[in-house]
Amino acid sequence: MAVTAAAAALGSGSSHQRRAGLGPWFCLTPMLGWLLLFVIVPTLMLVVVSFSERDALGRVIYNFNVENYIRAFDWMWLKILGISVWYAFLTTVICLILGYPVAYFIGRSDERLRGLLIMLVMIPFWTSFLIRTYAWISILSQEGLLNAALMGAGLVSAPIGFMYTPFAVVLGLVYNFLPFMILPIYTSVEKLDGSLIEAAYDLGARPARVFAQVVLPLTQPGIAAGILLVFVPAIAMFAITTLMGGGTNPTIGEVIQNQFTKARNQPFGAALGVLLLILFLASLWLSSRFRREQEA
Amino acid sequence: MKKHTTLLSAAIAGAMLLAGCGKKDDTLNLFAWTEYVPQAVIDKFTEETGIKVALETYSSNEEMLAKLLAGGGDYDLIQPSEYTVEAMIKEDLLTPLDHAKIPNLKNLAPEFRAMPFDPGNKYSVPWLSGFVGITYNAETVPGPVVGYGDVFTPQHAGRIVTLDDSRELVSWAMAASGLPANEVTDDNLEKIKPLLKDWMSKIKVYDSDSPKTSLSNGDVDIGVIWSGEGAILFNQNPKFQWVLPAEGFHMFIDSLAIPKTARNKDIAEQFINFILRPEISKMILDEFPYYSPNAEARKLLSEAERNNPASYPPGLDITKALLFKDVGEQGSKVDELITSLKVQQ
Numbered sequence: 001m002a003v004t005a006a007a008a009a010l011g012s013g014s015s016h017q018r019r020a021g022l023g024p025w026f027c028l029t030p031m032l033g034w035l036l037l038f039v040i041v042p043t044l045m046l047v048v049v050s051f052s053e054r055d056a057l058g059r060v061i062y063n064f065n066v067e068n069y070i071r072a073f074d075w076m077w078l079k080i081l082g083i084s085v086w087y088a089f090l091t092t093v094i095c096l097i098l099g100y101p102v103a104y105f106i107g108r109s110d111e112r113l114r115g116l117l118i119m120l121v122m123i124p125f126w127t128s129f130l131i132r133t134y135a136w137i138s139i140l141s142q143e144g145l146l147n148a149a150l151m152g153a154g155l156v157s158a159p160i161g162f163m164y165t166p167f168a169v170v171l172g173l174v175y176n177f178l179p180f181m182i183l184p185i186y187t188s189v190e191k192l193d194g195s196l197i198e199a200a201y202d203l204g205a206r207p208a209r210v211f212a213q214v215v216l217p218l219t220q221p222g223i224a225a226g227i228l229l230v231f232v233p234a235i236a237m238f239a240i241t242t243l244m245g246g247g248t249n250p251t252i253g254e255v256i257q258n259q260f261t262k263a264r265n266q267p268f269g270a271a272l273g274v275l276l277l278i279l280f281l282a283s284l285w286l287s288s289r290f291r292r293e294q295e296a
Numbered sequence: 297m298k299k300h301t302t303l304l305s306a307a308i309a310g311a312m313l314l315a316g317c318g319k320k321d322d323t324l325n326l327f328a329w330t331e332y333v334p335q336a337v338i339d340k341f342t343e344e345t346g347i348k349v350a351l352e353t354y355s356s357n358e359e360m361l362a363k364l365l366a367g368g369g370d371y372d373l374i375q376p377s378e379y380t381v382e383a384m385i386k387e388d389l390l391t392p393l394d395h396a397k398i399p400n401l402k403n404l405a406p407e408f409r410a411m412p413f414d415p416g417n418k419y420s421v422p423w424l425s426g427f428v429g430i431t432y433n434a435e436t437v438p439g440p441v442v443g444y445g446d447v448f449t450p451q452h453a454g455r456i457v458t459l460d461d462s463r464e465l466v467s468w469a470m471a472a473s474g475l476p477a478n479e480v481t482d483d484n485l486e487k488i489k490p491l492l493k494d495w496m497s498k499i500k501v502y503d504s505d506s507p508k509t510s511l512s513n514g515d516v517d518i519g520v521i522w523s524g525e526g527a528i529l530f531n532q533n534p535k536f537q538w539v540l541p542a543e544g545f546h547m548f549i550d551s552l553a554i555p556k557t558a559r560n561k562d563i564a565e566q567f568i569n570f571i572l573r574p575e576i577s578k579m580i581l582d583e584f585p586y587y588s589p590n591a592e593a594r595k596l597l598s599e600a601e602r603n604n605p606a607s608y609p610p611g612l613d614i615t616k617a618l619l620f621k622d623v624g625e626q627g628s629k630v631d632e633l634i635t636s637l638k639v640q641q
Contacts, residue, residue: 054625055625056383056622056624056625057361057365057383057387057624058358058361058362058365059365076632076635076636076639079639080635080639083639137509137513138513141510141513141514141515142513142514142515143513143514144513159514161454161515163510163513163515164500164501164510164515242460246457246500246501246502246503246510247460247501247502247503247638248499248500248501248502248638248641249638249639249641250635250638250639255635258631258635259631260359260362261355261356261358261359261362262356262358262461262462262463262627262631263358263462263627263628263631263632264358264361264362264625264627264628265628265631266362268628
């Protein structure tokens with residue numbers, strides 16, 4: 001128990017306060033300008049368009065109505081949203097299960113090795129995720145590498161249809177988002193104070209208990225960051241889901257993209273986008289509340 | 297029409313935006329389909345005339361329309377499909393062409409000089425045309441395959457690829473039900489719903505960008521795809537047979553046109569005249585083996601190219617081809633129907 005108290009003390013130790021002068025505000029101006037220009041203004045435009053109409057060519061007509069939101073609450077769109085959230089949830093859980101041990105191993109390994117291992121995690125980022133997704137297609141297809149290997153080894157007699165299934169979608173998502181889980185957890189693990197772990201052992205805790213009561217609580221900020229970094233973008237991802245899933249199970253990202261292009265219905269796409277944004281904000285709010293409650 | 301690896305090109309769109317910053321008046325601002333204008337053609341044009349070409353790309357007519365109408369770019373030349381040309385003429389968004397500056401119009405095949413969406417090429421000049429038809433792997437599909445009815449059978453369930461295009465899917469079901477494909481009314485959509493539902497329960501992959509991929513990888517056996525993709529598959533392996541659906545087939549025509557907002561109309565007309573030259577048109581056909589609207593360029597094709605059944609279907613009667621008309625706001629209904637059926641599977 002002394003150890004958890006120490007951890008709690010560590011967690012709250014960093015929140016000392018200081019009044020900011022003009023200097024810091026001046027330094028912040030570029031960032032605030034950036035936020036205004038690329039976050040606040042586009043979001044406001046999205047909201048305005050979502051309450052508008054459009055003409056036959058898809059031009060937005062600024063004529064206030066709530067039709068788009070009424071339409072958005074049809075079971076069909078909600079089901080699509082449900083499927084997207086389910087895919088994102090699976091992706092997050094698998095990324096956490098796979099990513100945590102990797103991050104822990106890297107974070108606790110020798111300092112020189114650490115840099116190399118982190119670089120190995122980062123290297124795939126040097127290539128566009130679309131190219132890497134295309135690579136998966138040539139691995140998973142019926143005449144692809146995996147089936148050739150399985151048949152060559154005599155494990156299966158006929159090729160297996162891996163591609164264009166929910167399995168392929170989740171695999172593509174996990175593959176692309178795994179580094180976003182590993183990196184924040186790694187940062188937490190790296191900062192882990194080894195003496196706390198030693199103290200726990202000295203006090204007679206077994207490895208499982210050390211992990212549950214010392215390591216896990218101390219790396220929790222990394223886990224929370226990782227979950228947000230994976231879950232939120234995974235809901236709205238569209239390119240990977242289309243390529244790997246064959247477009248048979250549309251996700252909310254695909255549907256929104258479609259409204260802005262083929263369906264010529266920007267206002268409806270904007271309404272779906274606003275709803276998705278509200279969902280994200282709600283999940284952010286919930287997670288920060290949860291964290292505050294834990295700290296209290 | 298929609299070319300493969302659209303998504304890949306999206307990844308480098310940022311670079312293209314940057315490239316567009318240095319626009320000058322002696323530059324042709326071309327707004328075209330992704331991977332539809334061979335780089336060799338652009339280079340040749342610049343080499344001959346000294347005029348630079350700034351290429352920006354889109355992957356659907358709607359995307360092009362949205363950008364053009366938003367007034368985002370000063371496009372001199374665009375590449376709309378037939379129903380978009382029709383809608384743009386109706387909305388007075390295109391500039392009439394000066395035929396005196398485009399003498400090579402004479403190279404066009406007669407049927408392409410009298411298309412119903414723009415008779416006499418007043419506003420548009422065909423770039424490439426093609427069909428939507430059936431490609432099947434003759435090693436795994438015994439046949440005979442004649443029409444849509446032979447594609448969406450229980451034997452092929454889970455082995456079918458189609459274009460990921462709501463309007464296309466709806467038009468096939470309407471053709472199979474004996475309905476006129478351009479009368480996309482609520483009633484007609486309701487009528488074809490059960491048939492579409494049955495068809496779509498059997499489709500494995502929707503892909504407009506590169507439908508040939510799943511066929512050549514062996515993940516599916518049969519598909520309803522662009523003729524250019526079918527032609528490439530046939531060139532790879534003649535086991536990929538091509539059939540124009542007996543119930544009716546869609547023919548698309550992608551044209552060059554000059555928007556009202558264009559700043560360099562002269563250069564745009566110069567480019568149109570340039571690509572109408574038989575040897576330049578042939579360069580386009582080398583990369584995109586679609587149906588050529590250019591009668592003189594067709595003469596330059598090799599025997600193998602001319603005999604590719606997907607590019608030049610034997611016994612083709614072009615008067616039977618179905619051309620899409622613009623359906624305006626009904627497009628949203630079409631999209632909603634297809635999305636709802638996808639979700640129900």
